[in-house]
Amino acid sequence: MEARILDELRAIVDGRGLISSPEELHTYECDGLTNFRVMPHAVLLPSSTEQVQKIVRVCHRERIPFVARGSGTGLSGGALPVENGIVISLARMNRILEVDFPNARAVVEPGVINLDVTARIQYNEFFYAPDPSSQSICSIGGNVAENSGGAHCLKYGFTTTHVLGLEVVLPDGSLVHFGGKTLDTPGYDLAGVFVGSEGTLGIATKITLRIVKRPECVRTLLAAFASTNEAGAAVSGIIAAGMLPAAIEMMDNLAIQAAEAAVHANYPDCGGLLLVELDGPIAEVETLMTNVNEICRSNGASEIRVAKSDAERALVWKGRKAAFAAMGRISPNYIVQDGVIPRTALPKVMSKIERLSQEAGLRVANVFHAGDGNLHPLVLYDRRVPGQEEAAETLSSNILELCIAAGGSITGEHGVGEDKKKMMSKMFAEPDLMTMQRVRSAFDPLQLSNPTKIFPTPRLCGEKPGEYTPHPLESAGLAERF
Amino acid sequence: MDAATQSQSTTLHSSFRYKLISFLGPDQVHAAAPADAVAGVQPKVIVAPGNERELAEVLRLSNEAGLAVIPRGGATKLGWGNPPSRADLVLSTARLNEITEHAWADLTVSVEAGCTVQRMQETLAQHGQRLALDPLWPEKATVGGVLSANDSGALRLRFGALRDLIIGVTLALPDGTLASSGGKVVKNVAGYDLPKLATGAFGTLGIITRAVFRLHPLPRLTRSFSVATGTAEETRRFIHAVQNSKLAHTSLQARFESGAGPEVDVLFEGTEAGLRAQEAHLKELSETAGVTEASPDIWNARQSLWSSLKPESTALAKFTVLPAEIEKSMETIAKSARARHLEWKGVAQATGIGWLRLEGGAKDLRVSLQELREQFERSTGSLLVLHRPAAMPSIDTWGDAGDALPLMKAVKQQLDPRNTLNPGRFVGGI
Numbered sequence: 001m002e003a004r005i006l007d008e009l010r011a012i013v014d015g016r017g018l019i020s021s022p023e024e025l026h027t028y029e030c031d032g033l034t035n036f037r038v039m040p041h042a043v044l045l046p047s048s049t050e051q052v053q054k055i056v057r058v059c060h061r062e063r064i065p066f067v068a069r070g071s072g073t074g075l076s077g078g079a080l081p082v083e084n085g086i087v088i089s090l091a092r093m094n095r096i097l098e099v100d101f102p103n104a105r106a107v108v109e110p111g112v113i114n115l116d117v118t119a120r121i122q123y124n125e126f127f128y129a130p131d132p133s134s135q136s137i138c139s140i141g142g143n144v145a146e147n148s149g150g151a152h153c154l155k156y157g158f159t160t161t162h163v164l165g166l167e168v169v170l171p172d173g174s175l176v177h178f179g180g181k182t183l184d185t186p187g188y189d190l191a192g193v194f195v196g197s198e199g200t201l202g203i204a205t206k207i208t209l210r211i212v213k214r215p216e217c218v219r220t221l222l223a224a225f226a227s228t229n230e231a232g233a234a235v236s237g238i239i240a241a242g243m244l245p246a247a248i249e250m251m252d253n254l255a256i257q258a259a260e261a262a263v264h265a266n267y268p269d270c271g272g273l274l275l276v277e278l279d280g281p282i283a284e285v286e287t288l289m290t291n292v293n294e295i296c297r298s299n300g301a302s303e304i305r306v307a308k309s310d311a312e313r314a315l316v317w318k319g320r321k322a323a324f325a326a327m328g329r330i331s332p333n334y335i336v337q338d339g340v341i342p343r344t345a346l347p348k349v350m351s352k353i354e355r356l357s358q359e360a361g362l363r364v365a366n367v368f369h370a371g372d373g374n375l376h377p378l379v380l381y382d383r384r385v386p387g388q389e390e391a392a393e394t395l396s397s398n399i400l401e402l403c404i405a406a407g408g409s410i411t412g413e414h415g416v417g418e419d420k421k422k423m424m425s426k427m428f429a430e431p432d433l434m435t436m437q438r439v440r441s442a443f444d445p446l447q448l449s450n451p452t453k454i455f456p457t458p459r460l461c462g463e464k465p466g467e468y469t470p471h472p473l474e475s476a477g478l479a480e481r482f
Numbered sequence: 483m484d485a486a487t488q489s490q491s492t493t494l495h496s497s498f499r500y501k502l503i504s505f506l507g508p509d510q511v512h513a514a515a516p517a518d519a520v521a522g523v524q525p526k527v528i529v530a531p532g533n534e535r536e537l538a539e540v541l542r543l544s545n546e547a548g549l550a551v552i553p554r555g556g557a558t559k560l561g562w563g564n565p566p567s568r569a570d571l572v573l574s575t576a577r578l579n580e581i582t583e584h585a586w587a588d589l590t591v592s593v594e595a596g597c598t599v600q601r602m603q604e605t606l607a608q609h610g611q612r613l614a615l616d617p618l619w620p621e622k623a624t625v626g627g628v629l630s631a632n633d634s635g636a637l638r639l640r641f642g643a644l645r646d647l648i649i650g651v652t653l654a655l656p657d658g659t660l661a662s663s664g665g666k667v668v669k670n671v672a673g674y675d676l677p678k679l680a681t682g683a684f685g686t687l688g689i690i691t692r693a694v695f696r697l698h699p700l701p702r703l704t705r706s707f708s709v710a711t712g713t714a715e716e717t718r719r720f721i722h723a724v725q726n727s728k729l730a731h732t733s734l735q736a737r738f739e740s741g742a743g744p745e746v747d748v749l750f751e752g753t754e755a756g757l758r759a760q761e762a763h764l765k766e767l768s769e770t771a772g773v774t775e776a777s778p779d780i781w782n783a784r785q786s787l788w789s790s791l792k793p794e795s796t797a798l799a800k801f802t803v804l805p806a807e808i809e810k811s812m813e814t815i816a817k818s819a820r821a822r823h824l825e826w827k828g829v830a831q832a833t834g835i836g837w838l839r840l841e842g843g844a845k846d847l848r849v850s851l852q853e854l855r856e857q858f859e860r861s862t863g864s865l866l867v868l869h870r871p872a873a874m875p876s877i878d879t880w881g882d883a884g885d886a887l888p889l890m891k892a893v894k895q896q897l898d899p900r901n902t903l904n905p906g907r908f909v910g911g912i
Contacts, residue, residue, distance in 0.1 A: 064845055102722070102805075102806035103804045103805050103806045103834075104805065112620040133651075147671045147675070149669060149671075153669065157642065158669070160670075160675065160678070161642060161646050170889065174884040175885070176884075176885050176889055177884055177885055177886060178886055180862050180884075181804060181862050182802040182803060182804055182834055182862050182863045182864065183802055183833055183834060183835055184632065184642070184643075184682070184800075184802050184835060184864070185802070185864060185883075185884065186731075186866065186880040186881055186883045186884075186909045187883040187884070187886065187887065187908075187909045187910075188679060188682070188683055188880065188890045188893060189645060189677075189678045189679060189681060189682055189683075190889065190890065190893075191677055192645055192675055192678025192679065192681070193674055193676070193678060193679045195675065196671050196674070196675050197674055197675075204727055213725075213726070213728070214728075215728065215730065216728035216730075236587060236596075239587065239589065239699075240587070242610055242699030242700065242701075242702060244698065244699065280730045280752075280756075281728060281729065281730050281752075281756055281759055281763075282759070283753075283755045283756045283758065283759035283760075284730065284752045284755070284756025284758075284759070286755070286761075287753045287754075287755045288753065308661065337852060340667045340669050340670055341667065342585060342588040342590070342666065342667055343587070343588050344585070344587045344588050347552055369669070372667070372668045373588070373667055373668075373669065374669045378590050396908055402844060407665075407666050407667070408665070408666075408667050408670075408674050409665050409669070409670035409671075410672050411666050411670070411671050411672050412667075412669040412670060412671065413669065413671055414671075415671055416673070417673075418673055420672075420781065424672065424673065427665070427672055428662070428663070428672075428673060429662070431659045431660060431661045432661045432663055432673070433661050433673070434659070434661070435653070435655065435659060435661035435663070435676065435897070436663065436673050436674045436676065438896040438897055439674055439676070439679065439893060439896060439897070440674070440738070441896055442889065442892035442893040442895070442896045443889065443892075445718070
């Protein structure tokens with residue numbers, strides 16, 4: 001990068017917010033998905049919306065691609081730097097600007113840590129509902145980019161359900177506001193489009209969140225089954241009985257072993273463990289908990305425990321939330337997958353995963369958000385064994401193909417990022433992807449904001465190799481080839 | 483329209499009509515009648531394609547021919563929005579009315595845009611499920627129509643709006659593209675969330691041909707309660723007490739009108755034991771005012787604002803305010819209406835969304851609506867004019883769309899560059 005541009009950027013962030021030495025830049029060369037690495041030219045750490053605007057204006061003028069970054073915990077390479085680009089870290093914009101209890105709103109900067117929102121408001125019996133497993137370190141800005149979920153989104157919804165308003169620096173440096181503290185602001189639901197756009201439409205610099213009153217009580221039940229199939233049948237029973245639990249989680253034996261080894265959650269040793277959480281008014285929850293208990297028993301649960309205290313409940317969740325990291329206890333390396341299937345396809349998909357696992361000679365541990373069919377198969381391997389890493393990657397992507405074939409999705413909460421853009425054309429047809437690209441062009445005609453993510457190719461997406469066919473965007477006169 | 487203009491407009495489009503008839507057959511292409519007028523603007527042809535491919539093709543042909551297209555579902559809210567700047571062809575989704583899949587065990591439904599909400603709900607109820615939404619006129623309103631108009635009722639407090647319930651959409655774009663996004667599973671972050679973009683877009687970006695929704699179980703039991711709060715202060719106190727409590731109510735609305743004290747309604751859904759406990763809790767919160775069990779009909783209060791409408795002396799509006807300012811908005815409305823000698827009647831929901839009917843002289847209505855809009859906008863709210871007397875001086879439907887308007891226009895330009903769909907009906911002239 002030219003020295004004059006670097007100087008200009010340095011001046012914007014008062015000299016202290018620029019990182020350009022190679023040793024320090026290494027920290028930023030990847031996110032939570034470490035097998036993709038790109039060194040950025042520089043990392044900027046703005047401390048205000050104005051600084052973000054100024055940085056982006058320079059990028060726009062000089063045609064420098066930029067990637068916004070929160071805490072860098074993403075698992076799809078969404079915050080992976082792009083070649084010849086810069087990274088804009090929002091870590092210093094970490095103030096909770098306003099808490100408005102009467103209207104159940106909080107206004108935060110993007111660098112605020114997810115769990116810190118709840119920490120700030122819990123004295124008044126409120127919480128922020130989206131709870132990705134990384135919530136103690138991930139940022140709200142990153143959650144907005146990825147539309148993060150978590151175990152409790154079964155009942156409470158995703159990040160997008162809880163983002164009511166956004167202040168956004170568009171890729172040309174202009175500042176706009178989507179939505180707000182009130183609902184149904186006139187015009188298109190651009191907040192709805194922005195959340196989950198993985199940093200490709202601009203940078204959120206202020207976020208208005210919906211906060212939620214704590215329910216009167218929370219009850220967590222653990223039920224041990226011989227297999228995930230029986231546990232899955234119990235989930236179907238719960239849904240068929242017309243209940244909407246706050247969370248339904250499932251772990252298979254391998255995942256249980258790993259969690260036990262890592263955090264001693266005192267889980268029963270079984271083939272399929274179900275964790276069901278109900279919340280609401282005590283009388284309601286007690287009645288429904290009895291029903292859940294019966295349903296689990298009638299589906300063959302060998303052991304049922306209800307967490308008796310907040311401490312017990314916290315331990316139950318600690319085991320579940322530590323499940324990914326816990327794999328390190330039972331395998332030197334592993335790939336975290338994130339796919340979604342219609343919940344009823346679970347037995348079929350599980351047996352296919354089992355078969356793929358045997359064929360590849362690699363173990364697969366399974367952790368699911370069972371209520372909404374979000375699977376997190378963890379493919380275990382040893383990098384030191386020649387060929388295993390490749391075999392693990394193949395197995396992992398084959399599992400995703402199973403999800404697509406079952407009518408599901410290639411990602412439920414981790415995002416497409418760099419990792420899954422090749423899979424996008426297996427899930428969506430070309431006109432679908434082109435339409436998304438047209439929306440993107442409205443926000444970012446020069447494709448500067450995280451330009452290489454989500455969509456299959458760095459050129460116009462969806463192009464098939466071989467014979468030349470005019471692209472729909474070309475036909476519409478909206479783009480030309482380069 | 484005089485005879486000469488009539489004949490001119492018919493000739494102008496006769497070759498195009500011929501094209502449509504040869505494509506769809508004569509039964510699906512009709513000359514528009516006066517009753518087909520859209521906010522006072524007379525379209526020329528009504529076309530009812532039989533499937534989404536046909537719909538996309540008719541849209542493409544119209545776009546190519548430079549004709550303005552008005553998408554139409556059940557026509558229950560067709561008068562909402564600004565009058566179209568042009569209207570040539572009404573594209574009806576009436577024949578796209580299949581419920582393509584009710585995956586009840588997965589709590590999802592895939593449905594074509596022209597299916598009425600009620601018919602869909604009846605199908606879902608066979609498996610004890612529902613789309614947790616209470617829109618206006620469900621027996622006529624279609625899935626595509628409620629989505630485009632982003633209609634929602636009192637259930638929104640607990641279940642969210644359509645944006646929170648829709649998980650997949652297929653759109654026909656003016657260039658003939660049929661584009662899907664989202665999917666059939668509730669949890670899915672692959673690609674942009676275009677279902678949300680289409681929701682509330684008023685048919686200006688594309689025509690919704692299909693949607694997929696997440697479903698909720700029908701409640702085991704429901705109970706409704708009303709409290710005659712009487713004064714504004716007691717209304718405020720009671721709503722705040724309920725909203726700030728550990729009650730898990732499904733809906734809460736305040737009804738208010740000229741010449742009567744306000745009443746607040748609360749809806750509970752759940753098990754018998756749960757409802758008994760919540761009833762007792764609610765009674766504690768109400769303090770002085772009595773809590774009475776109410777008929778479920780009170781939840782029709784929003785729709786009944788349209789009953790026995792006198793079109794020449796009535797205005798209807800939707801307003802949004804901060805949730806904690808519901809009772810303040812009721813006072814603002816009363817003050818403005820009183821000053822203009824207007825009768826008023828309204829329903830304000832706990833989410834901060836309200837519905838208002840004003841009656842009186844056309845000019846007074848205009849002044850009051852404008853004044854209310856300004857006041858609500860000052861405290862981050864809005865006011866949408868849904869119906870106004872023909873004699874009332876014109877007023878924009880939407881009000882201020884904020885600083886993102888240029889971006890909204892850019893989105894429109896990308897998807898509908900020739901301004902074919904519902905031209906001029908949406909915010910800022912879109």
